[in-house]
Each structure stands twice: as C-alpha cells, then as structure tokens.
Amino acid sequence: MSEQDFIVEMRGITRRFPGITACxxxxxxxxxxxxxxxxxxNGAGKSxxxxxxxxxxxxxxxxxxxxxxxxxxxxxxxATQLSIGMVHQHFCLVSNYTVAENIILGMEPKKKWGxxxxxxxxxxxxxxxxxxxxxxxxxNPEDVxxxxxxxxxxxxxxxxxxxxxxxxxxxxxxxAVLTPQEILxxxxxxxxxxxxxxTVILITHKLEEIKQVADRCAIxxxxxxITVMDVSSSSTSDMARMMVGREVSFTTPKAPHDFGPAVLxxxxxxxxxxxxxxxxxxVSFEVRAGExxxxxxxxxxxxxxLADSIMGLRKSxxxxxxxxxxxxxxxxVRERVEAGIAYIPEDRHNVGLVLDFxxxxxxxxxxxxxxxxxxxxxxxxxxxxxxxxxxxxxYDIRSNQGGATIVRSMSGGNQQKAIIARELxxxxxxxxxxxxxxxxxxxxxxxxxxxxxxxxxRGAAVLLISLDLDEIMDCSDTVAVIFGGRxxxxxxxxxLTVDEIGLYMMGVRGGEVA
Amino acid sequence: xxxxxxxxxxxxLSFALPLFIMxxxxxxxxxxxITNLALEGFQGVGAFAGAFAAVFLAQYTAxxxxxxxxxxFAMIGGGVFALLHALLCIRFRANQVIxxxxxxxxxxxxxxxxxxxxxxxxxxxxxxxxxxxxIARFTVPGLSxxxxxxxxxxxxxxxxxxxxxxAAVMSCVLYCTPFGLRLRxxxxxxxxxxxxxxxxxxxxxVAVVISGCLSGIAGMSFAYSISANFSADIFLGxxxxxxxALIFGNWTILPAFWACLLFGFAHSGGMALILRLGLPSxxxxxxxxxxxxxxxVLLIFFSRHNRSPRALGEPYEKGKR
Numbered sequence: 001m002s003e004q005d006f007i008v009e010m011r012g013i014t015r016r017f018p019g020i021t022a023c024x025x026x027x028x029x030x031x032x033x034x035x036x037x038x039x040x041x042n043g044a045g046k047s048x049x050x051x052x053x054x055x056x057x058x059x060x061x062x063x064x065x066x067x068x069x070x071x072x073x074x075x076x077x078x079a080t081q082l083s084i085g086m087v088h089q090h091f092c093l094v095s096n097y098t099v100a101e102n103i104i105l106g107m108e109p110k111k112k113w114g115x116x117x118x119x120x121x122x123x124x125x126x127x128x129x130x131x132x133x134x135x136x137x138x139x140n141p142e143d144v145x146x147x148x149x150x151x152x153x154x155x156x157x158x159x160x161x162x163x164x165x166x167x168x169x170x171x172x173x174x175x176a177v178l179t180p181q182e183i184l185x186x187x188x189x190x191x192x193x194x195x196x197x198x199t200v201i202l203i204t205h206k207l208e209e210i211k212q213v214a215d216r217c218a219i220x221x222x223x224x225x226i227t228v229m230d231v232s233s234s235s236t237s238d239m240a241r242m243m244v245g246r247e248v249s250f251t252t253p254k255a256p257h258d259f260g261p262a263v264l265x266x267x268x269x270x271x272x273x274x275x276x277x278x279x280x281x282x283v284s285f286e287v288r289a290g291e292x293x294x295x296x297x298x299x300x301x302x303x304x305x306l307a308d309s310i311m312g313l314r315k316s317x318x319x320x321x322x323x324x325x326x327x328x329x330x331x332x333v334r335e336r337v338e339a340g341i342a343y344i345p346e347d348r349h350n351v352g353l354v355l356d357f358x359x360x361x362x363x364x365x366x367x368x369x370x371x372x373x374x375x376x377x378x379x380x381x382x383x384x385x386x387x388x389x390x391x392x393x394x395y396d397i398r399s400n401q402g403g404a405t406i407v408r409s410m411s412g413g414n415q416q417k418a419i420i421a422r423e424l425x426x427x428x429x430x431x432x433x434x435x436x437x438x439x440x441x442x443x444x445x446x447x448x449x450x451x452x453x454x455x456x457x458r459g460a461a462v463l464l465i466s467l468d469l470d471e472i473m474d475c476s477d478t479v480a481v482i483f484g485g486r487x488x489x490x491x492x493x494x495x496l497t498v499d500e501i502g503l504y505m506m507g508v509r510g511g512e513v514a
Numbered sequence: 515x516x517x518x519x520x521x522x523x524x525x526x527l528s529f530a531l532p533l534f535i536m537x538x539x540x541x542x543x544x545x546x547x548i549t550n551l552a553l554e555g556f557q558g559v560g561a562f563a564g565a566f567a568a569v570f571l572a573q574y575t576a577x578x579x580x581x582x583x584x585x586x587f588a589m590i591g592g593g594v595f596a597l598l599h600a601l602l603c604i605r606f607r608a609n610q611v612i613x614x615x616x617x618x619x620x621x622x623x624x625x626x627x628x629x630x631x632x633x634x635x636x637x638x639x640x641x642x643x644x645x646x647x648x649i650a651r652f653t654v655p656g657l658s659x660x661x662x663x664x665x666x667x668x669x670x671x672x673x674x675x676x677x678x679x680x681a682a683v684m685s686c687v688l689y690c691t692p693f694g695l696r697l698r699x700x701x702x703x704x705x706x707x708x709x710x711x712x713x714x715x716x717x718x719x720v721a722v723v724i725s726g727c728l729s730g731i732a733g734m735s736f737a738y739s740i741s742a743n744f745s746a747d748i749f750l751g752x753x754x755x756x757x758x759a760l761i762f763g764n765w766t767i768l769p770a771f772w773a774c775l776l777f778g779f780a781h782s783g784g785m786a787l788i789l790r791l792g793l794p795s796x797x798x799x800x801x802x803x804x805x806x807x808x809x810x811v812l813l814i815f816f817s818r819h820n821r822s823p824r825a826l827g828e829p830y831e832k833g834k835r
Contacts, residue, residue, distance in 0.1 A: 077711045092706040094699045095824060105699055106710030108692040118690045160710075 006068070007032040007199050008053065008168060013062035015048055022048040023059070024223040030168075035190060035200045037210040037231070039243055040220035041441040046203045047089075049220070050170050053201075054086040055079040066168075085161025086170040091153050093145045099156050100128045100141035103163045131159055136192055150299065151182040158189065169193060170201045175209055179298055180469065180502035187213050205243070207236040219243055244443075254453050259477070260289030262322075263429050263461035264310070269319035271305040279305035281485035282319065287461040289429065292452060294476030294493070295465045298505050302485035303465045304346065307434045310463070311343045312336045313351075324429060337366055342423035344416075346435040346465075352419045353407050360388035360403035363422050395421035413444035420451060431455050432463045437471060449475055469498060469505075483507045516662075518790060522782045523665035528739050530778025531677045532557075532732035536756040537763065537770045538684050539728030545688070545765060546721035547701040547714075549827040551614030552599050553729050554753025555621030556592045560730020561737040562625040563591020565644040565744030566632060581649055581738070585673070588734035589727040595621065596726020600719045607829035618753070626746045643745035649673070649738045673735045680731065684724075685767045697721055701823035704830040714830045729753065751806070758809040764820045773812075777805040 008030040015023045023045045030036045038046045052059050055073035064071055066082050073079050079086070093102050104124045111120040128141040137155040145153060154174065161169055171190075175183045190200055190213050202214060210217050210231060217234075219226045219242045226242050265286040273279035280302040287293045297303055308314035310321060312333040321329045323339050331339065345351040353362050364384050367373055373383045388403040397417045399405035407415060416436065424431065433452060437445040452475050455462050466472050472479060473493060480490040481504035489496075489504045536553050543550035568584035599617050602608040626642065633641045654667035688694040697717050699707040704714045736752065737744045755777055763770025784801030 076709050080711060086709075088709075092703065092709045094702045094706050096702055097699065101695060102706070105695060105707065106712050108695060110692060113690075116686070116690075117692060118686075119692055119695055 037214035085166030294472035297482035525782035526778035532735035536732035539725030543725040549610035552617035556729035557733030560592030561733030564588030588730035592726040592730025600722035
C-alpha cells in the first residue's frame with residue numbers, strides 16, 4: 001500500500017507531561033473517507049494524541065504526515081490550513097454571538113463600504129443556511145448560541161469545520177452530552193459526512209457507537225497503542241477487554257430486597273435559578289430506605305437546583321422537604337448534615353473540596369467542630385490525623401504524601417474518593433450523589449457504583465442524579481426523569497427501557513405525573 | 515432660567531463627550547477581555563503628551579496648529595502608555611486590576627515629575643503646569659436659534675465634533691468590521707477565537723492601545739476646557755466615571771453614551787444649582803461629587819442585570835481550558 005492512501009499518518013508520537021507520558025510511541029494510519037475511532041479509558045492519551053494532530057500541543061517525538069507530506073502542525077491555524085477540523089468536548093463557541101457569526105469568525109465574508117471592510121452578515125447567513133441544507137445539519141443562522149441546546153451547538157461546531165472546508169474531522173467524545181435519540185441523529189450525521197467524502201476521527205470510550213459507525217478502531221491504553229481492529233469483525237467485548245486490559249463486567253451486581261419507609265420526601269418543591277426563573281417546578285417524590293432513586297435528564301433541566309436545595313445550598317421558593325418525617329426546609333447546611341444528609345456534589349473542585357487544603361483537612365470538613373475533634377475549642381490535630389489515616393486506608397485514597405498531600409495535586413479519581421470517604425463515613429440515612437463519576441475512568445466508575453449499592457444495602461436512601469443514562473440504569477431501583485424542572489416520569493427501573501427514558505428526557509413524552 | 519438651562523446643556527455636553535470617548539476606549543479594552551481601570555492614567559498621560567506638544571509648538575507657530583497637533587500627540591501618548599498596561603496584562607499575565615491601579619499611580623507621579631523637569635529644562639520656567647488656555651468655541655448659525663435644543667449648537671468646543679466623528683467610526687469598527695467581530699469574540703471565548711485563527715493576544719494588545727488613544731483625546735479635551743492647562747489636577751477621577759458609564763451601558767456603546775450624558779448633566783446641573791442658589795464657590799467641591807453619588811445610586815439598579823464579557827480579566831493561555 002503506498003503512502004498516498006493514507007490521509008493522516010502519525011509515526012512514533014510521544015508526548016510527555018510532568019510525571020506522565022501521555023502518548024508513548026503511538027503510530028496510526030488513517031485512510032481517506034473512513035470513520036476511524038480512537039478508543040481508550042480516561043487518561044489513555046486519546047485526546048492528547050488528537051490535540052497534536054490539531055496543533056494544540058506539539059509532540060516531543062515523532063512525525064505527522066498529512067496526505068503523504070510531512071507537516072509540522074504548531075497551531076490550530078496550521079491545522080485548519082491543512083483542512084483538519086476538530087470539535088472539542090467542551091464546545092468552543094462564542095456564547096453571545098449568533099450561529100452564523102460563530103461559523104464565519106476568523107474567515108468573515110466581506111463587503112466594502114467605501115474603503116471600510118464590513119462583515120457581510122446577510123451573505124454569511126445565506127451561506128450558513130446553504131451549508132446547513134447541504135449537509136442536513138439543521139440550524140437557524142440567526143439564533144444566539146446561548147439559547148440553543150447542546151445538540152444544536154454541536155451541529156454549529158460541525159458547520160464551523162465544514163465552512164472552513166475541513167476534510168479531516170476530529171470529534172472528541174461527541175456523544176457524552178447527548179440523549180439517546182440525539183446520539184442516533186449524530187451517528188447519522190457522521191455517516192453522512194463520510195458519504196460526502198470526509199474523513200472522520202471519533203475519540204470515544206463508548207463501544208456501542210464505535211460498533212455502529214466506525215470502520216476501524218485504534219485502542220489506546222496508558223499512552224500506548226494496543227492494537228488497531230476492524231470493527232465489523234470484532235465484538236464489543238473484545239474491544240472492551242483490549243481497552244481495559246482485563247475482563248470487565250458492564251453491570252453492578254445488586255441483590256433484590258424490599259424498601260423501608262420514606263426517608264426523603266419532597267412536596268411541591270419549587271426552586272429558582274440564578275436568573276430568577278423556576279428551575280425546579282413543583283416537584284414531589286420520595287426516596288425510601290434501601291432504595292436508589294436515579295434522576296435522569298439532559299443537563300440544565302433543574303438537576304443542580306434540585307440537589308442544591310435538598311442540601312440547603314440554595315433556598316427553595318415554595319414547597320417542603322422532609323427527612324424522616326421532619327421538615328428540614330428551613331435548616332442550614334450544617335443542620336441538614338447533622339439531621340442526616342450526605343452529599344457528593346457535581347463540582348468537586350468548587351463545592352466538594354478546598355483544593356489548597358491538605359487531604360486530611362478536607363476529610364475533616366464535616367466534623368472538625370465536633371467535640372471529639374476539638375480540645376478546649378482548638379482543633380485537635382492528633383485526632384484529625386488518626387481519623388484521616390483511617391479513612392485513607394479504608395477508602396483506599398492514593399496520594400503521594402498521605403494525609404499531608406495538597407488535594408489540588410491529586411488525581412480526579414482520588415479526589416472523588418476523598419469526598420466519598422468523608423460523606424459516606426457519616427453513615428447518614430440519606431445520601432445524595434450528583435454526577436458522581438463525571439470525568440472518571442472505568443475502574444474508578446465501577447468502584448463508585450459499588451459504593452452506591454453498598455449504601456443502599458446498608459439501608460440508606462440514595463438519590464442519584466446523573467446525566468449518564470447507563471449509570472442511572474445500572475444503579476437505580478427506581479428511575480425518575482426530569483425535564484424542564486418537572487418530573488415527567490417515575491417508575492421502577494426494570495419497567496423502563498433506555499429509549500423510553502430518552503423520549504422523556506427530551507420532553508417528547510410526559511405529563512403523567514407533572 | 516433659560517440661560518441657566520442653556521448653561522447646563524452646553525457645559526454638560528462638553529463634559530459628557532470626553533467621558534464618552536474614554537468609555538468607548540474602555541469598551542474596546544474590556545470587550546477584548548482586558549480589565550481596564552487605567553483609563554484615568556491613560557487620559558492624564560495623553561493630556562500630558564498633547565499639552566507638551568502644544569506648548570512646544572506654540573513657541574514657533576501661532577494659530578490652530580499647536581491645538582491640532584496636541585490631540586494627535588495626546589492619542590500617541592495615551593496609546594504608548596497603554597502599551598505598558600497591555601505588556602503587563604498580556605505578555606506577563608499580571609493581575610489586570612493591579613496593573614490598572616499601578617498605571618494610574620504611575621501616571622500621576624510620572625507626569626508631575628516630567629512637567630516640572632520639562633518646564634525647567636525646555637521652557638526655562640519653574641512651573642508645575644503647561645499653560646494652554648481654552649480653545650475658541652463656535653456657534654452654529656441657524657441651528658442655535660432653535661429653542662432649548664439650540665443650546666446643543668451654541669458655544670461648542672471643536673473637540674466635541676471631533677469626538678462624535680471618532681465615536682461614530684469606532685462604533686462602526688467594533689460592530690460591523692471583521693476586526694470588531696474578532697475583538698468581541700476574544701472577550702467572550704478566547705479559545706473559540708483562537709481556534710478560528712484569531713491571534714487573541716495581538717487583538718487584545720491592539721484593543722488596549724486603542725483605549726489609550728481614545729482616552730488621550732478625552733484627557734486633552736479636559737485640559738483644553740475644564741482646566742485650561744495641564745497639571746496634576748487633570749487626575750480628578752473622570753476616568754473612573756467613564757468606567758462607571760461603560761458598565762451602566764452594559765459594555766455597549768450607545769447605552770454608554772446615555773450614561774455619559776447623564777453624568778455630564780449631573781455635573782453641569784450641580785454647578786448651575788450653586789449659581790442659582792447664590793452659594794459661595796467653595797460649594798463647587800460639594801457639587802463635584804454629584805456624578806459619583808449618582809454612580810453609587812445607579813450601581814444599585816444596574817449591577818444585577820448587566821453582564822460583563824465572559825472572559826474579562828482572564829489572561830489567555832493556549833491549551834488551558
């Protein structure tokens with residue numbers, strides 16, 4: 001096979017970061033017009049590898065060939081010139097600009113007004129409309145980005161690449177933020193792009209999607225290329241084994257049992273958001289002892305406000321919250337903790353931890369003021385240390401200096417373990433998990449899922465709020481779907497299918513309970 | 515009474531328009547993502563450079579030439595001084611608030627020192643100010659006869675017209691040109707701008723320099739109207755007032771214009787009130803606080819609804835998200 005057949009060739013790419021080799025001698029070859037998946041766990045080096053192809057970082061060693069020619073890609077600008085485009089996991093859009101303005105930014109169509117170069121915004125709108133027509137990517141050029149759904153913003157990102165006549169399209173975890181139906185639509189878009197002759201590179205850790213669209217799949221593990229597989233001739237379990245390096249079970253074992261009395265009960269709870277709209281709208285449900293209630297929903301449908309108001313971080317406007325029959329609506333955060341709520345927040349860095357404190361101090365945040373940890377109103381360092389070391393051991397929190405480690409320097413998975421240790425050790429009757437596995441790799445995820453089930457089996461009521469539908473289905477006894485601040489469906493997990501939940505998540509169906 | 519009203523309008527405009535051009539400068543800088551508390555310093559240094567040029571040229575030529583050149587040099591002076599702020603904030607990623615405050619302190623000290631030294635060395639006198647006088651005002655025939663509104667066209671400083679023209683051009687550049695589109699993108703999401711091939715740091719540098727140039731125009735206008743000279747008295751806090759105006763204007767030019775007019779009329783209205791009540795001139799200082807009191811009151815109403823550019827105050831680092 002001659003070199004010309006490969007549109008992208010990366011040879012012996014190595015990139016080191018302080019303390020870690022993110023990519024270690026990776027060589028891949030991508031054919032023109034194929035869908036090439038890059039599969040690996042978090043931290044396997046997928047994104048790093050593709051960031052180098054897009055010029056965001058440069059390799060320490062190795063060579064990149066585009067269309068058979070050796071290129072030095074030192075900036076996204078250079079990558080764009082080589083007709084490489086990338087859609088990042090966090091979209092790169094100007095939030096207060098229209099769709100068309102975002103697409104043309106940097107390559108504006110101009111019209112002269114005297115000697116004055118003006119942006120031809122009418123022309124841009126027409127051009128974007130034509131482009132969106134041609135590739136079947138429905139957008140309205142004049143909509144403002146911040147009013148659009150995530151899926152639409154993603155289409156804008158794709159159009160941005162196509163406007164720049166990109167031939168090689170890189171997608172970084174494109175489906176992480178989409179509902180099941182949106183994922184199907186997205187995969188169709190990807191097929192459409194391939195049929196128009198584009199080369200598509202998908203960075204993902206979702207095997208199902210690879211199986212559905214990809215032609216070939218490179219598997220990375222800890223920075224090394226493990227193998228390149230033909231997708232049509234390999235099974236998802238083969239790919240999973242290659243990715244993780246061992247057999248993985250996709251489900252968390254869970255013994256059936258009966259639920260106790262209601263621990264958490266919400267009555268017509270209404271919560272406002274930062275701009276004063278009702279983010280949570282007259283929500284009522286209960287979570288029983290020994291039950292995991294999973295709340296599924298697309299990001300921004302009131303999940304944050306719901307969790308914050310249960311924990312007391314945000315005031316509710318009306319409605320009541322009961323914990324074991326006691327009205328806790330007016331209590332402060334500390335009073336709620338003492339009443340028996342543990343909270344694993346979504347935002348570990350700002351809400352969950354004090355990043356510049358030591359691990360030991362972070363583990364103490366809930367209890368430092370209590371009699372057993374104080375000595376004549378001074379903090380009892382010795383008691384801190386003893387308790388901290390015990391939690392570190394029991395919850396297997398790994399860090400380079402033990403309890404004295406500054407939390408900022410720890411890995412995401414261990415930071416999350418620290419929060420979980422602190423909260424679960426309170427042994428409260430109610431535990432609220434908000435997006436507990438966001439950004440963690442498969443090993444850490446299964447560990448946390450096991451903890452959730454342990455809490456349930458201990459007899460605690462567990463409220464699990466997650467954007468990851470698989471996680472909800474895997475752990476929950478009962479599933480509630482939140483859409484537009486209302487619970488649109490609540491039913492035993494076993495009686496629901498993923499597709500059905502997806503429809504409720506998008507608001508296509510609903511109204512039974514609301 | 516009519517006379518008093520005319521006075522309020524005439525003086526109000528001649529105060530509001532320099533504020534306005536300075537606020538546009540601030541909008542440029544902040545829309546590109548660089549916090550700019552240094553407008554006060556920029557206008558002072560601009561006025562210093564312009565006043566020096568005017569006094570220097572006046573030795574050789576009479577007529578309007580020194581005045582024209584003073585505005586040119588005020589823009590250059592403000593722009594060059596602004597480059598220092600840009601260098602600190604963009605190249606060295608200094609805290610932009612601190613850099614701005616430092617610029618202001620530096621401006622006062624530097625211009626005071628240099629004015630004395632230059633007076634001694636170049637002009638051979640011991641003063642601590644450059645004497646300028648005020649520029650001749652003009653009245654538009656016809657239009658000035660309109661009742662009440664005619665005051666807008668009466669006793670106008672030439673710089674008022676100049677400022678309006680510059681303001682129109684700068685609005686157009688900010689909202690209609692590719693450069694303006696890129697500039698505003700840098701202040702909202704510099705990563706998106708970078709990915710689109712925009713050199714974020716260069717755009718921001720240019721924006722800060724523009725804010726220096728426009729502030730220079732403002733400083734020179736104050737020097738030619740309110741104070742009739744250049745001295746350390748130019749640092750009266752008008753720069754901060756224009757920052758307040760741009761915030762009330764929600765970082766957009768036209769609403770900032772209305773805010774500046776409001777400040778201008780508060781300023782001149784207070785003065786008129788003192789005249790009317792026949793209070794001694796020592797009360798002038800009391801009235802000078804009027805725009806600032808107004809600022810405090812308006813802050814209560816506006817702060818909640820206004821949205822600053824999202825990336826304001828954040829140094830841009832490639833690859834960091």
